[in-house]
Amino acid sequence: MKNTALAVLMILITAVVFAGGGNDSGGTSGGTVTIQVANWDTANMPYVPVLIQAFETANPGVKVEIVDIPSADYNQKLTVMLNGGSDVDAFWIKEADMAKSFNNRGQLMDLTANIRRDGINLNDFNGLAENFVFDEKTVALPARTDYYIMYYNKDIFDAAGVAYPSNNMTWPEWEQLAARVTSGSGNTKKYGGFLHTWQACVQNWAVQDGKHTIMETDYSFFKPYYEMAIRMQDAGTIWDFGTLKTAGIHYSSAFLQGNVAMMPMGTWFFSTIIDRINKGESKVRWGISVLPHPAGVEAGWTVGSTTPMAVNNASKKKDAAWEFVKFVTGPEGAKIYAAGGSLPARSNSQTLADIANAPGMPEGSLDALQVKHISLDRPVADLVADVNNMLGEEHSLIMLKQVSIDQGLQNMARRSKQIQNK
Structure with a gap:
């Protein structure tokens, strides 16, 4: 199943490349910008390098470097990094409830204006996005879910x-x-x-x-x-x-x-x-x-959990970091998550069909996976x-x-x- 999923992922990269992705470089014209993105146990997440390659192809002015941290240490090390003014520009939040403490310390960029400018509909996240709105400011977007x-x-x-x-x-x-x-x-x-x-x-x-x-x-x-x-x-x-x-x-x-x-x-x-x-x-x-x-x-x-993404409020490359977060949590990222056998937070009939049609899934899976609201x-x-x-x-x-x-x-x-x- 892993081989099949990876093959589908590579096909999706090609599809995103020729589709152009619809993204710009986030104000990065005139040279290449490299952003650092924190994640955990990347070797166990084959979709992460695929997300990066597809993003970089659609955004030739931006390169992504993963700061890989062991799962058991991720929450503590990410907290230390953010407290210490690390150069990390964007990051996945392993435990969604930690978004509140990061926000309380002023470490999450307010994404509200970007969301409005780029026409992102938060309803596409099946009720998950509203969990990251504090004082009427959206500070993270859901990437994947269970x-x-x-x-x-x-x-x-x-x-x-x-x-x-x-x-x-x-x-x-x-x-x-x-x-x-x-x-x-x-x-x-x-x-x-x-x-x-x-x-x-x-x-x-x-x-x-x-x-x-x-x-x-x-x-x-x-x-x-x-x-x-x-x-x-x-x-x-x-x-x-x-x-x-x-x-x-x-x-x-x-x-x-x-x-x-x-x-x-x-x-x-x-x-x-x-x-x-x-x-x-x-x-x-x-x-x-x-x-x-x-x-x-x-x-x-239904009830579930989500893995959100955020931009470090101290980042000096917020435009490029936002473009990456937007891509991963957007329609292109959802396709890649689905092809890798993971449920994207932004789900629709096509992304759910990708999972329902994966080898080994039972008949009728597409109907069973339909959701209208996910309570955390x-x-x-x-x-x-x-x-x-x-x-x-x-x-x-x-x-x-x-x-x-x-x-x-x-x-x-x-x-x-x-x-x-x-």
Whole structure:
């Protein structure tokens, strides 16, 4: 699959070259400008050098040098670099919520005027761009994304004589469907659903409507989804939390071994499924559908994360840096991301079709990948990491039934207030 993706990427470079890309040199006429762009683990991202080559071809007055940093050190080193007045001109933000702290320190260029001048429609980012607007200033643009969809096992549905999941299903309907396809017992049991141990696999459905975030101090909106998870656990239609934790059962092994009929999980998982099948390590016959949605919310609303790009406010080459950010987050960059098997933040029918038609993807993938809005699982806000860690602790206590749902939600509210009022 990697060879195929790389071949497609090279074809796309040619297409961008002959199309001209529609970009100018960002005020760089009269000589070549070299910009430095920070990224992590570039060797594992074959689309990054392709993005650079395509950009440089469309912008002959600009050269791009990657400042490559190991993933584990990226956040810390990028922070040190920006604090120290580094020559880095633009950068990918590995953890979207860090954009807030960078902005608080005045390290992100205000892109608002550039966006308006170049006619960029922020609606093309499916609700992601609005997360990087502070004091009415847009300081970053989403480049790529991952979001939750529903994975399902065709063999389990076929054996039960039940139709595959639809692309317009509410969470209560999902719970009912899971009960219909649960069968067997012991080591041969087939579970109708699977909720991984991450708190996201309960709490995300509560922020899916875009009305709430994990940074609130009243978590009563989590309650219906905890009630659903506990009901399903008690009914045996999902693995119980304690068994998953004690036995160390990972979502990938549970699904790939054919023990699970339906599982909400991120778009990153389909490359793992294809790889395992190609290696002969799994025989699962799989499909995907749109993530179930809350009642009253339109199908196609989902939850995910994004990797944004920004320009260093201290850069002396802002024009050229902006042109690179605009290219990577624009239509040309989206095509290259898609050809490399990654979901661009700016998605349309063509970019999604590139992914849906990749070798190994199941029939019907294009419809399943359609989204209308992506709510961030972790909002771009101060102290979000501290609040998220706390919610994980309280989540475990609820799922293990060491506290009631109501008590757990009260504990979350109390602790969230303590963290945010420091």
